[in-house]
Amino acid sequence: MARxxxxxxGGIASYKACELLRLLVRAGHDVLPVVTASAERFVTADTFYALARRERPTDPYPHLQDADLLVIAPLTANTLARLAHGHADDLLTEAALAHRGPVLVAPAMNSAMWEHPATRANVAALVSRGVELVGPASGELAEGEVGVGRMAEPEEIAGRIAALLGGHDRSSPLRGKRVLVTAGGTREPLDPVRYIGNRSSGRMGVALAAEALRRGAEVTLLGANLQVPAPAGVELVATPTAADMRREALARTADVVLMAAAVADYRPRRPLTGKRPKDGESWHLELVPTPDVLRALAAARSDGQVLVAFGAESGEEGLERKRRMLQEKDVDLVVYNDVGQEGIGFDAVDNEVVLIARDGESHVPRAAKDIVAKVILDEVERIVTAQS
Ligand SMILES: Cc1cc2nc3c(=O)[nH]c(=O)nc-3n(C[C@H](O)[C@H](O)[C@H](O)COP(=O)(O)O)c2cc1C
Incomplete structure (x- = not known):
């Protein structure tokens, strides 16, 4: 059950929110309706409270309660714009600004409004902050015309909510735990404009952060040049270089650390302070090893902290090296991914990994990174439970 x-x-589709609310209550969720003044022109707030089996709240700030998920359905062009710009001039927009967790919205409006550049920009702003959209669908609109803008059906929205809450379980051992995730690829400057980097997009780490959040953890994400938006509700700290990553990782205490970032092993010894002009000459670089963040974290680790390392290598030999890493770096779990294979790992949507724990190994077949993240966190939960 989730809150x-x-x-x-306020749109014609407001009446469909009644059906959505009924589905959510039937699924066992505790739902608090927040109905805008315009929506009340279509359906009264009392209808929603009755369906939610709640009294009309007497608390002036019911909407500021801790919630696992914020859903807005239907979402008008007007509220979409206010969310994009961070307004807080009614209960719903206040709630949206105060909410720390996943957000799902189901826009509904006529096609012209949906396609307007202002709405496109507002949608892009929300998506860049990790807000998830369901719909709008194509079909017959209120005015009788056909086009994109129809709110997704309540069953589809309820399905997305179930997927978003995923293994959401108020009894997850990660609930209330501090989880630190590193993601992305660091870039080591050669001069103010050039760098040595890698192809990591940050998708795996972002999927892990989203999944930990769903399980009720307080998540901090150290992001190195992320190519994908961070999930809404995580604390995001930008760590573009290996030195930034190391400093920020060591400055934090966490119950679980998931080191999914591709941190540079080498950096230029002396980055130039000004841009090197093109002069036709060769440029000889000296690369020096970067300090090992994982080793430093393992050395500094507090009692009961679970440390998970990620290693990208190739083939059986790479797997052997990762098996040794478990002992050598004193970590609880190593997630090995074979970057020699096409279509998985770096900058790919899918992944396929081997989980190497102290008491055994398991192979996670190729799947989308959010599915792989669930399996990894199931394993982390098992280790957390065994250690407590
Ligand atoms: C009959 C009627 C239907 C409307 N349907 C929609 C709609 O589907 N989508 C939309 O964005 N606005 C729609 N509007 C306009 C909104 O109600 C209006 O922009 C309002 O200010 C939205 O307020 P709210 O976002 O605070 O609920 C409709 C207005 C009327 C009168």
Missing amino acids: ILLGVT
Whole structure:
């Protein structure tokens, strides 16, 4: 069961939010409706409270309660714009600004409004902050025309909510735990404009952060040049270089550390302070090893902290090296991914990994990174439970 804030804004599709609310209550969720003044022109707030089996709240800030998920269905063009710009001039937009967790919105409006550049920009702003969209669908709109803008059906929205809450379980051993995730690829400057980097997009680490959040953890994400948006609700700290990553990782205490970032092993010894002009001459670089963040974390680790290392190598030999890493670096779990294979690992949507724990190994077949993240966190939960 999860606690869900259901925002309802003023469009014809408001009546469909009643059905959505019924589905969520039937699924066992605790739903708090937040109905805008415009939405009340279509369906009264009392209808939503009755369906949610709640009294109309007497608390002036019911919407500021801790919630696992904020859903807004339907989402008007107006509220979409206010969310994009961070307004807080009614209960729903206040709630959205105060909410720390995943957000799902189901826009509904006519095609012209949906396609307007202002709406496109507002949608892009929300997506860049990790807000998830369901719909709008194509079909018959309120005005009788056909086009994109119809709110997704309540069953589809309820399905997305179930997927977002995923293994969401108030009894997860990660609930209330501090989880630190590193993601992305560091870039080591050669001069102010050039760098040595790698192809990591940050997708795996972002999927892990989202999954840990779903399980009720307080998540900090150290992001190195992320190519994908960080999930709404995590604390994001930019760590573009290996030195930044090391400093920020060592400055934090966490119950679980997931080191999914591709941190540079080498950096230029002396980055230039000004841009090197093109002069036709060769440029000889000296690369020096970067300090090992994982080793430093293992050395500094507090009692009961679970440390998970990620290693990208190739083939059986790479797997052997990762098996040795478990002992050598004193970590609890090593996630090995074979970057020699096409279509998985760096900058790919899918992954396929081997989980190497102290008491055994398991192979996770190729799947989308968010599925792989669930399996990794199931294993982390097992280790956390065994250690407590
Ligand atoms: C009959 C009627 C239907 C409307 N349907 C929509 C709609 O589907 N989508 C939308 O963005 N606005 C729609 N509007 C306009 C909104 O109600 C209006 O922008 C309002 O200010 C939204 O307020 P809210 O976002 O605070 O709920 C409709 C207005 C009327 C009168």
